[in-house]
Amino acid sequence: MIKVGIVGGTGYTGVELLRLLAAHAEVEVAVITSRAEQGVRVDELYPSLRGHYDLAFSNPEVGELAQCDVVFFATPHGVAQGMMQELLAFDTRVIDLSADFRIKDIALWEQWYGQPHGCPELVAEAVYGLPEVNRAEIREARLVACAGCYPTSVQLGLLPLLEKGLVDPSRLIANAASGVSGAGRSAKIDNLFAETADSFKAYAATGHRHLPEIKQGLAAAAGGEVGLTFVPHLLPMIRGIHATLYSELLVDGVDLQAVFEERYRNEPFVDVLPAGSHPQTRSVKGSNICRLAVHQPQGGNTAVVLSVIDNLCKGASGQAVQCLNIMFGFDEREGLNSIAVAP
Amino acid sequence: MIKVGIVGGTGYTGVELLRLLAAHAEVEVAVITSRAEQGVRVDELYPSLRGHYDLAFSNPEVGELAQCDVVFFATPHGVAQGMMQELLAFDTRVIDLSADFRIKDIALWEQWYGQPHGCPELVAEAVYGLPEVNRAEIREARLVACAGCYPTSVQLGLLPLLEKGLVDPSRLIANAASGVSGAGRSAKIDNLFAETADSFKAYAATGHRHLPEIKQGLAAAAGGEVGLTFVPHLLPMIRGIHATLYSELLVDGVDLQAVFEERYRNEPFVDVLPAGSHPQTRSVKGSNICRLAVHQPQGGNTAVVLSVIDNLCKGASGQAVQCLNIMFGFDEREGLNSIAVAP
Amino acid sequence: MIKVGIVGGTGYTGVELLRLLAAHAEVEVAVITSRAEQGVRVDELYPSLRGHYDLAFSNPEVGELAQCDVVFFATPHGVAQGMMQELLAFDTRVIDLSADFRIKDIALWEQWYGQPHGCPELVAEAVYGLPEVNRAEIREARLVACAGCYPTSVQLGLLPLLEKGLVDPSRLIANAASGVSGAGRSAKIDNLFAETADSFKAYAATGHRHLPEIKQGLAAAAGGEVGLTFVPHLLPMIRGIHATLYSELLVDGVDLQAVFEERYRNEPFVDVLPAGSHPQTRSVKGSNICRLAVHQPQGGNTAVVLSVIDNLCKGASGQAVQCLNIMFGFDEREGLNSIAVAP
Amino acid sequence: MIKVGIVGGTGYTGVELLRLLAAHAEVEVAVITSRAEQGVRVDELYPSLRGHYDLAFSNPEVGELAQCDVVFFATPHGVAQGMMQELLAFDTRVIDLSADFRIKDIALWEQWYGQPHGCPELVAEAVYGLPEVNRAEIREARLVACAGCYPTSVQLGLLPLLEKGLVDPSRLIANAASGVSGAGRSAKIDNLFAETADSFKAYAATGHRHLPEIKQGLAAAAGGEVGLTFVPHLLPMIRGIHATLYSELLVDGVDLQAVFEERYRNEPFVDVLPAGSHPQTRSVKGSNICRLAVHQPQGGNTAVVLSVIDNLCKGASGQAVQCLNIMFGFDEREGLNSIAVAP
Numbered sequence A, B, C, D: 001m002i003k004v005g006i007v008g009g010t011g012y013t014g015v016e017l018l019r020l021l022a023a024h025a026e027v028e029v030a031v032i033t034s035r036a037e038q039g040v041r042v043d044e045l046y047p048s049l050r051g052h053y054d055l056a057f058s059n060p061e062v063g064e065l066a067q068c069d070v071v072f073f074a075t076p077h078g079v080a081q082g083m084m085q086e087l088l089a090f091d092t093r094v095i096d097l098s099a100d101f102r103i104k105d106i107a108l109w110e111q112w113y114g115q116p117h118g119c120p121e122l123v124a125e126a127v128y129g130l131p132e133v134n135r136a137e138i139r140e141a142r143l144v145a146c147a148g149c150y151p152t153s154v155q156l157g158l159l160p161l162l163e164k165g166l167v168d169p170s171r172l173i174a175n176a177a178s179g180v181s182g183a184g185r186s187a188k189i190d191n192l193f194a195e196t197a198d199s200f201k202a203y204a205a206t207g208h209r210h211l212p213e214i215k216q217g218l219a220a221a222a223g224g225e226v227g228l229t230f231v232p233h234l235l236p237m238i239r240g241i242h243a244t245l246y247s248e249l250l251v252d253g254v255d256l257q258a259v260f261e262e263r264y265r266n267e268p269f270v271d272v273l274p275a276g277s278h279p280q281t282r283s284v285k286g287s288n289i290c291r292l293a294v295h296q297p298q299g300g301n302t303a304v305v306l307s308v309i310d311n312l313c314k315g316a317s318g319q320a321v322q323c324l325n326i327m328f329g330f331d332e333r334e335g336l337n338s339i340a341v342a343p
Helices: A012-022 A079-088 A106-113 A131-140 A149-163 A210-222 A256-263 A313-327 B012-021 B079-088 B106-113 B131-140 B149-163 B210-222 B256-263 B313-327 C012-021 C079-088 C106-113 C131-140 C149-163 C210-222 C256-263 C313-327 D012-021 D079-088 D106-113 D131-140 D149-163 D210-222 D256-263 D313-327
Strands: A002-007 A027-033 A070-073 A093-096 A127-129 A143-146 A172-179 A228-235 A241-248 A270-272 A290-295 A302-309 B002-007 B027-033 B070-073 B093-096 B127-129 B143-146 B172-179 B228-235 B241-248 B270-272 B290-295 B302-309 C002-007 C027-033 C070-073 C093-096 C127-129 C143-146 C172-179 C228-235 C241-248 C270-272 C290-295 C302-309 D002-007 D027-033 D070-073 D093-096 D127-129 D143-146 D172-179 D228-235 D241-248 D270-272 D290-295 D302-309
Touching: A002 A012, A002 A079, A012 A027, A012 A313, A070 A079, A070 A313, A079 A093, A093 A313, A106 A210, A127 A131, A127 A313, A131 A149, A131 A210, A131 A313, A143 A313, A149 A172, A149 A210, A149 A228, A149 A241, A149 A256, A149 A290, A149 A302, A149 A313, A172 B172, A172 B241, A210 A228, A228 B241, A228 B302, A241 B172, A241 B228, A256 A270, A256 A290, A302 A313, A302 B228, B002 B012, B002 B079, B012 B027, B012 B313, B070 B079, B070 B313, B079 B093, B093 B313, B106 B210, B127 B131, B127 B313, B131 B149, B131 B210, B131 B313, B143 B313, B149 B172, B149 B210, B149 B228, B149 B241, B149 B256, B149 B290, B149 B302, B149 B313, B210 B228, B256 B270, B256 B290, B302 B313, C002 C012, C002 C079, C012 C027, C012 C313, C070 C079, C070 C313, C079 C093, C093 C313, C106 C210, C127 C131, C127 C313, C131 C149, C131 C210, C131 C313, C143 C313, C149 C172, C149 C210, C149 C228, C149 C241, C149 C256, C149 C290, C149 C302, C149 C313, C172 D172, C172 D241, C210 C228, C228 D241, C228 D302, C241 D172, C241 D228, C256 C270, C256 C290, C302 C313, C302 D228, D002 D012, D002 D079, D012 D027, D012 D313, D070 D079, D070 D313, D079 D093, D093 D313, D106 D210, D127 D131, D127 D313, D131 D149, D131 D210, D131 D313, D143 D313, D149 D172, D149 D210, D149 D228, D149 D241, D149 D256, D149 D290, D149 D302, D149 D313, D210 D228, D256 D270, D256 D290, D302 D313
Parallel strands: A002 A027, A002 A070, A070 A093, A093 A143, A127 A143, A172 A228, A270 A290, B002 B027, B002 B070, B070 B093, B093 B143, B127 B143, B172 B228, B270 B290, C002 C027, C002 C070, C070 C093, C093 C143, C127 C143, C172 C228, C270 C290, D002 D027, D002 D070, D070 D093, D093 D143, D127 D143, D172 D228, D270 D290
Antiparallel strands: A172 A241, A241 A302, A290 A302, B172 B241, B241 B302, B290 B302, C172 C241, C241 C302, C290 C302, D172 D241, D241 D302, D290 D302
16 A cells, blocks of 8 residues: 545545545555645545545645655646655655646746746656556656646547648647536636536637647647647536547548557557447546547548547546556556446 | 417427517417427416417418418428428418528438428528528518528628638638537437436537538638538537637738628627627527627637527527518517526 | 616626616616726626626716616625615615515524624615515615515415415425525635536525525414424526425315415416426526416325526516516516526 | 346446446346347447446346346336246346335335236235345345335435434425436436426426335334325436425434434445535435435424435445345445545
8 A cells, every 4th residue: 555645635636536546455545735624524525525534634744745655736736836846855756637747848838827937947857647648657757747638638539640640730620628627626706607507618719728738749749840729618517528629631541440449459548439429528427538539521631539538537636546556556447447427 | 460370389499489479579479380289378388488378289281371471480301391382372471490491402402301302492492591691682582491500600600701711711610519409309318418418529520411501601601612520519508509610811910800890790680799708608598699709819820710699599599580570671689689698 | 767776786686687677668777886897897797788788887886876766786785784874865766685674673684694784774664575465565665675585485485375374384394496596696616516516405404594584574474473494405507496385284175276376366477387287497587477386295284385486587686676667657567578588 | 256137227227237236346247138229239328338348238038037146127117027926936036126016005006106016916025125224134035126216315314213203203294306317218308408407396296106105114114104295306417316304303302413323323325414414416426325414493393304315326226236235245335335426
């Protein structure tokens, strides 16, 4: 049993980590921090956890966290940067669910996040936590910067096409939509039920923070710069991301279904659906699976990829546990076997 | 006061017609038909209408309908075709909300709808009921074929760009999403609450019946063939369509905001939002407005247009009432003044 | 045309007032105040109102408000108390949608609202704004304290039984449920979409602020003290209140249906459904109607009344407009004719 | 490993059985039947199960089912009755999720279900499958008739009070509400998304089929007839039942919290929340837990019990698996450890 710490445990990715780790045979959650809820039991804040944890939120103390084998940061961006040097000075490994160490170009990070980077010296070392791309590097990493939710859904959908040079990398379109839990558990009028239910909208059409992260990943796959238009939308539902990805095929007669099946044959958490399918987000609710389908409408030169994940699971906490499994040599599926709750 | 008949009044477009026409000062609903609900009062089926109608569903009889000044068909495709010749032989004018007379290419219609056209001889005469394009023709029409829901949202969003030749007509992408009411009031497992709530999916990614209708309208605007990829999605909400439209700009430095404002300056039911806006479907729920916003992400060469309508109102029954107002010389806003119910 | 002012216009009852008053032929909204949104156009905050108002929020100034014929307070409790004396010193009449002047027993108000009453000298004069009970008094009132949302739904459901002494007044149960908009437009984690959607709970089971208000109204109808258990619940929907009311019949063989129909025969906004009905909240969404049904399960001695209203309309802003119509001698239905948007 | 068969596997209780049994270490699902979907793979109908089952639906054949150690009936009422004699003639044990064998009074069953009972001779032997009441009998049973969804939520909430004679058994009120999945996976207009979303209603206020089942269970606890008014409601959400239970206390000064905690101290699937709590249905979504809270509003003589379950889990399939665990001597929690997915 390894000891696990969680910084920032009151948010949705925090409670999702707790849900997943309760089913994990190899870990014990030793510390969970929250300044605001210090002293409150986790099962008081989240009654769904009653009977599974005998734990209360504590103030974050590096000394205490450093006694863990691994620490998850389930914090807003900017927090992990401030504690990272001090924490890595111990033997503790870190899995950061925030955006702090995902983008390699520090100036680009600072431009999109509107603040100076608090720990630029560790950015190069940090391993981007998308196992389907970086499994070997994750295994050895001290610091994993987990892929974001939109970036996971978009990259997994486009990688097979870009890696093989099948589509024009300069004309990519990612039309994505997320459930409201993606906005986190913070008190904002925009995310009230009465503001979001029974309605739908795009947001950040002129530029969303996940754009540079997605482009960085796609560029690596394409072997060069990519042109991407990314428009996120807000869905009147709790969990789930659906990405609809458009690209222009450069070659005729490719069996796209085979390309996708081949690419993900050995991936435990990517499921290529049968030809002609349309994945629903509910088919992955509460599970770590990404389900994909690829279409070529009317046999034309546009490839349409449909990609669904649970934003809190494969898009955040599930991916983090998957990374943990890789880092510590556990079965990659440990703690991640649960089936989506449907209906 | 003119006399109005409604064929197929038990569906969602039927009840929406009743809701709108109750507020219309110039019409009286004289007949509403339904084979299945013959004899049932409309306010028994739709308690929201109690106090507004003293009317029961009757069997459709051409003789009775012909005594109306205008007859709406709120029926599945194929029904209007069968009664049209007989009905137009009288002085009655017809507003067809179904797809029966929208597509000018009869073979194309038969291919997408999978059945022989029942009244090909009237297709040429039928006027496509999109007032923002065909107002003058609608005024004189005997038979108006109202634009469909997705087609309305997509065409209103792309027309300003295509009419001025600002974008590449061969590379259009329409990513659209509709509330479940768009699937109609019929007993299908796929549209149950437990199948659709808290979930999201694309459907008909390889080809949806609205594709040829949209392409026909866009081609007219572009003055030639268009290439369009259209992927519809099903939203976990009741009413509303949101279209996210991607196109490639052919020229630099165009003020897209001005183009849109200019195009729709005098349109009573198209609202171009201020630059930088993201329309929400709830802002048009129950109203006949189409709200549009245009973006040019990162100043690049992709134009992104966001377009929202209420699928049952501007996407169906509201548009039909707007056409009626034009046909009979009423104020175009008559009966259509209600404000969206928000929140 | 009379001039109307609205204090606290950014909340849900404020925007609902604007929606309703836009359709009112006899009023002009001259002032709408908000400290937080001063200078912001109302249609910027509520795009659904675009084209209907050319108005911006201003700071509340008694001098300006006093130039209105009537001022609505759409504010949290405590606000109207502070401005009332000053405002009534002018000729302006006031319709208060908050709880400030509803409860006649000032000590009771202070106990439930946890603060000293800011204007006790006007409590006696204030007329409780439930037209079905106090129409005559409302007509003459300077200050109307509109009935609350739960209190309206519960009182309209129980009055016919209590006024005729048909049920035991000491054993009343009101099991009620409200959409999330009832919690207002304020940034609270508890009302986030991800906290309330796809879930249901009771709240305030040990005592809710509307309890004393309901008991006061029921006692007046019963001619003496009543015993009431009131448990509110939070529904995963935007608008609507449903009350399920249980009482014990004291006499046999009464035709409850006739009792209800008789009681509300001349009420424009209370609709007694046919025997055996179950009103749905969607049948009143956006409308000022209260729909009622009465049942006597298995012919036993329990009367079950089902009562639905739109909490923002008949439960708040619609009721306020109804009161305004009575106060100024307008048709009581003016501005309140719109039909529920269903589906 | 025991062999399990499921009759009627295409409905929501069927897929929920599959979800739960996939995590069960001691069973293998050998047969799953459906006349309508014969030959279709279960993971084609339910993509959430992909990777967990290599199984297709087959026609129900007693011979094949009889090779199972236990057969679940996840069928509409009336089906299990027809196959039971034949099946029990083999060594197979049966867990029936339908209402066929729940009610001991056969005439009463026939009255509420409107058809002759198809197997009255086995009714007496059938054990009512509510482990918190009948654990010992379930252990030995050949045929378990699982408690229904509403009945489970209501009985678990009232048993502690009735067993100790603390409340008046003649004046019980159960106000309950269920998510739409409770209506099953059948094509009915009433259960469409556009009919049920964003709305709320009572139904069957004059009498619901679960009434006699609940009364039978409560009478056993009370040691005599009970008077119960039961009004079910339909919630705009997928899963979950919430019961609000009202009863009149006969004695003063009882510590109700202690009564409940004592009653359920050793129950693995009943969780008595701390005093003052309000359970939310989302805290049990996908889990087999019933969470309870008891209130005594204003210290009066009314006890209010709040009870939540997942209608498909503790209200159906989870309860069935719990019964299976008891019948076969497995750990009662086997396969039922998953934590509710929240948010």
